[in-house]
Amino acid sequence: MPPVQPVPPAPGQESVWDYPRPPRLERTHRHLEIWLGGQRIADTTGAYRVLETSHPPTYYLPPSAFAPGVLGRAPGSSTCEWKGPATYWTLRGGEQVAAAAAWSYEAPTPAFRDMAGFVAVYAGRADECRVDGERVTPQPGGFYGGWITRDVVGPFKGGPGSVGW
Structure with a gap:
């Protein structure tokens, strides 16, 4: 496999290749919004973000942050080597239902305990997700849940040829 060629960040940008492994949890006060079924179903300036090498x-x-009745437990589970066992959530907005479109860690590992119960959403399964008003691009590949904005550069894990990163 050829070596990965990180995109050099411009001023005001972050490179995902400067993010740590194992990943790091940090508080963010950016304005996050999620839309589904023509309705804004989540809105907050009090979230966390997880930063991991090669991932947005x-x-x-x-x-x-979620409107009443939006979150419902979904079947299935998985385990993250860093964060622990995940719980999945179905989202409801307007007339739309997005099955297993979100996940949380109800009892995460000690390094991630501050985000216990906080919910992440796959951007590609919602109508739209925004960071400070900017519509995000979903992390490629469908397995990972990162949100790509103009202030983060890759290449990003998840697309073709990135399995061994």
Whole structure:
């Protein structure tokens, strides 16, 4: 496999190749919004983001950021080597239902305990996700949940040829 060629960040940008492994949890006060079924179903300035080498940030919103009735438990589970066992959530907005479109860590590992119960959303399964008003691009590949904005550069894990990164 050829070596990865990180995109050099411009002023005001972050390179995902400067993010740590194992990943780091940090508080963010950026304005996050999620839209589904023509309705804004989540809105907060009090979230966390997880930063991991080669991944765009994954944002975790407090449950209180979601409108009443939006979150419902979904079947299935998985385990992250860094964060622990995940719980999946179905989202409802307007007439739309997005099954297993979100996840949380109800009892995460000690390094991530501050985000216990906070909920991340796959941007590609919502109508739209925004960071400070900017519509995000979903992390490629469908497995990971990072949100790509103009202030983060890759290349990003998840697309073709990135399995061994």
